[in-house]
Amino acid sequence: MTTATxxxxxxxxxxISEALxxxxxxxxxxxxxxxxxxxxxxxxRITEGFQKxxxxxxxxxxxxxxxxFVGAAIGAAMMGxxxxxxxxxxxxxxxxxxxxxxxxxxxxxRWRASxxxxxxxxxGGGVHGGPFHSECPEGWFFHSPGLKLVAPSTPYDAKGLLxxxxxxxxxxxxxxxxxxxxxxxxxxxxxxxxVPIGKGDVKRVGTDISVITYGAxxxxxxxxxxxxxxxxxxxxVVDLRSLIPLDQELIYESVRKTSKAIVLHEDNKTGGxxxxxxxxxxEDCFDCLDGPIIRIAPPDTPIPFSAPLEEFFLxxxxxxxxxxxxxxxx
Numbered sequence: 001m002t003t004a005t006x007x008x009x010x011x012x013x014x015x016i017s018e019a020l021x022x023x024x025x026x027x028x029x030x031x032x033x034x035x036x037x038x039x040x041x042x043x044x045r046i047t048e049g050f051q052k053x054x055x056x057x058x059x060x061x062x063x064x065x066x067x068x069f070v071g072a073a074i075g076a077a078m079m080g081x082x083x084x085x086x087x088x089x090x091x092x093x094x095x096x097x098x099x100x101x102x103x104x105x106x107x108x109x110r111w112r113a114s115x116x117x118x119x120x121x122x123x124g125g126g127v128h129g130g131p132f133h134s135e136c137p138e139g140w141f142f143h144s145p146g147l148k149l150v151a152p153s154t155p156y157d158a159k160g161l162l163x164x165x166x167x168x169x170x171x172x173x174x175x176x177x178x179x180x181x182x183x184x185x186x187x188x189x190x191x192x193x194x195v196p197i198g199k200g201d202v203k204r205v206g207t208d209i210s211v212i213t214y215g216a217x218x219x220x221x222x223x224x225x226x227x228x229x230x231x232x233x234x235x236x237v238v239d240l241r242s243l244i245p246l247d248q249e250l251i252y253e254s255v256r257k258t259s260k261a262i263v264l265h266e267d268n269k270t271g272g273x274x275x276x277x278x279x280x281x282x283e284d285c286f287d288c289l290d291g292p293i294i295r296i297a298p299p300d301t302p303i304p305f306s307a308p309l310e311e312f313f314l315x316x317x318x319x320x321x322x323x324x325x326x327x328x329x330x
Contacts, residue, residue: 010188013181015155016120017046019162020084022192024054027082030166031058033069034086034120043088044122044181066095070119074104074171077117082166090123090175091135104171105146118165119173124216124266125314126179130305136215136267138175138243142276148197149243151175153218155186157241160195168197175243177216184219200247202254206236209324210254212277213264214240217315221264224320233328243273251277252285259290260327264315269297291330294323 010018024030031054032047038061041048051059062069066087073083087093093100100119107113125134141147148170152158158176165172203218204225211221218239225235238254240247255261261281263274278293296319304310 070096090121131302
């Protein structure tokens with residue numbers, strides 16, 4: 001278990017652990033549930049030491065029954081608790097789809113029952129996990145009213161968004177990218193802070209082309225931007241951070257400035273979040289566009305286990321560079 005210390009550099013993974021620890025200390029209603037999160041400390045060791053510190057009633061090891069323990073968490077949330085449920089891998093969230101979409105997502109609409117719960121969903125590829133441990137299922141829930149979806153790309157956002165999600169009165173699915181766990185680091189503030197849900201962030205200011213993205217793809221876009229800058233093409237990288245609610249104002253502001261847009265995500269291309277963003281830009285920003293809206297996303301297949309095939313499947317820096325040069329020619 002990590003402990004927040006001023007000036008200490010932490011990983012994305014440690015930022016998530018710190019957020020959980022601090023919120024459990026701050027609010028005794030917060031408790032966590034999931035598979036192997038107790039003595040074992042979770043599949044990625046995010047909850048290591050938590051059960052010893054908070055006890056078995058606030059750090060609950062569950063059976064391999066996602067629908068069952070998500071249902072239990074919904075009930076606890078309705079009774080005033082603040083459960084944080086961990087999906088060992090986001091892929092297994094489908095086992096609890098009915099509970100999340102039909103119960104948690106609709107309860108406030110149906111009878112004004114607040115469901116203040118968080119579902120942590122470790123998602124994404126680049127870790128050679130294959131089709132059962134690398135999916136990006138955010139698109140499934142993007143179409144489900146009543147849920148909030150967040151997907152941080154940095155340790156600062158990971159900590160701040162998780163704190164905001166735990167304090168939110170609505171069900172929030174917190175997509176944490178496994179590839180980033182130990183690969184990105186930052187020095188975080190020692191004081192308490194949140195990152196507001198519904199607000200995106202411009203990670204790189206640019207003038208020529210807007211790249212709208214989230215999660216691990218933010219870092220891909222930033223690397224591509226560094227390469228393109230050498231050729232005089234200036235990318236602006238917009239990190240959505242919050243998928244629902246979507247910061248439409250920030251997206252429009254960026255695209256109206258640059259007049260060109262690339263939408264980049266790791267989820268499959270057809271029916272992905274990028275399709276919705278492209279549609280909104282076509283509807284509301286058509287007059288300011290100087291080129292086609294380009295989507296960069298994996299093909300419509302399961303993510304391969306084979307390392308070379310996975311590398312081929314996932315978006316690459318060269319994909320962004322090629323698309324940007326194409327747009328720059330308009």
